[in-house]
Amino acid sequence: MHLIEAQKIITSDPKHARAPHAAEYSHGSAFTQGAYKPIEQGVVPITDSGFIHADAAYDVVSASAGYIFRMEDHIKRFTASCEKFALVNPYTEEQTVEILNNLVKLTGLKDAYIWWAVTRGELSDSDRVKLEYVNKFYAFVTPYMFIHGDEMRTRGAKVKISTDYLRIPETSVDPTAKNFHWMDMKLSILEARTAGAEWSVLLDAKGNLTEAPGCNIFIIKDDTLKTPNSGCLEGITRQTVFELAEELGLRLEVTKVPSEELLEADEAFLTSTAGGVMPVSFVDGRSLGGQNGPGELTTQLHNLYWEKRWNGWLGEAIDYETPFSVSAG
Numbered sequence: 001m002h003l004i005e006a007q008k009i010i011t012s013d014p015k016h017a018r019a020p021h022a023a024e025y026s027h028g029s030a031f032t033q034g035a036y037k038p039i040e041q042g043v044v045p046i047t048d049s050g051f052i053h054a055d056a057a058y059d060v061v062s063a064s065a066g067y068i069f070r071m072e073d074h075i076k077r078f079t080a081s082c083e084k085f086a087l088v089n090p091y092t093e094e095q096t097v098e099i100l101n102n103l104v105k106l107t108g109l110k111d112a113y114i115w116w117a118v119t120r121g122e123l124s125d126s127d128r129v130k131l132e133y134v135n136k137f138y139a140f141v142t143p144y145m146f147i148h149g150d151e152m153r154t155r156g157a158k159v160k161i162s163t164d165y166l167r168i169p170e171t172s173v174d175p176t177a178k179n180f181h182w183m184d185m186k187l188s189i190l191e192a193r194t195a196g197a198e199w200s201v202l203l204d205a206k207g208n209l210t211e212a213p214g215c216n217i218f219i220i221k222d223d224t225l226k227t228p229n230s231g232c233l234e235g236i237t238r239q240t241v242f243e244l245a246e247e248l249g250l251r252l253e254v255t256k257v258p259s260e261e262l263l264e265a266d267e268a269f270l271t272s273t274a275g276g277v278m279p280v281s282f283v284d285g286r287s288l289g290g291q292n293g294p295g296e297l298t299t300q301l302h303n304l305y306w307e308k309r310w311n312g313w314l315g316e317a318i319d320y321e322t323p324f325s326v327s328a329g
């Protein structure tokens, strides 16, 4: 079985062709300071605590073939992230969904990357002691992005287990609340690149796998899938893989996964809203399972993920036809 070239398909198949849209939204759309704008005009005030202190919760959902995937699950996770960080979304869940749908409609995109956040915002006066903030909502939509494109996914990524950085401890920043603390992940990518790899995997202080930059990680050994049970975001794509694994009759363990198990795995893959299922072929320079390229089960999961999504699985169809008032934020 071959891994389908999902990126090529969404850029060439008419089912994914963009709906009519104003030229000013061709690069994307934004919702900032209560108004819809072309993405180039989306702004964040320089004193916003989200910008200066990473004081925010966010989420990302995607659309493919004109369907937004698992919106309810993303909204539920986002509300929980806000609660964990004592943030209050100024919009209700229903209003948030409406804004996100409107942003996609403005772009006409069938395949979209849909990002939103609530930041602590700005101090309501100059008294820093009172810490009275007005929480702010921001969102944008751009064309869908694969963090690992067709070329990398079809041969499988080369990853390095970071030795310079540990994932930020759960007791410092709760990884189950989707947050802006990316420095450990970003620097570990640079470390991986310096070592000739393409992506990184981060461990906890006990040497167990946590997650990769923007992704969860799975290993496969003797036809059993394993993924970490802590130290990571409870990814919606991870949850989707749980369901696909069940459909394929595969065993799954959500458990501690020592880093040695990744090195000895038959197959491994990363999961993210921005890329789906992303095969890993090399870990620290060693090829997994002695094979050249993605393994059989990873390939099956990858293809099933996209084929089901393109048929609207767990998706809500975007209504590109009905107009809405851009000034009503």
Ligand SMILES: Cc1ncc(COP(=O)(O)O)c(C=O)c1O
Pocket: 060, 211, 212, 213, 214, 215, 216, 232, 233, 234, 235, 236, 237, 238, 271, 272, 273, 274
């Ligand atoms: C740190 C981290 N882990 C895992 C994921 C994957 O989560 P999801 O599948 O919900 O996109 C993300 C997504 O951006 C992430 O930022």
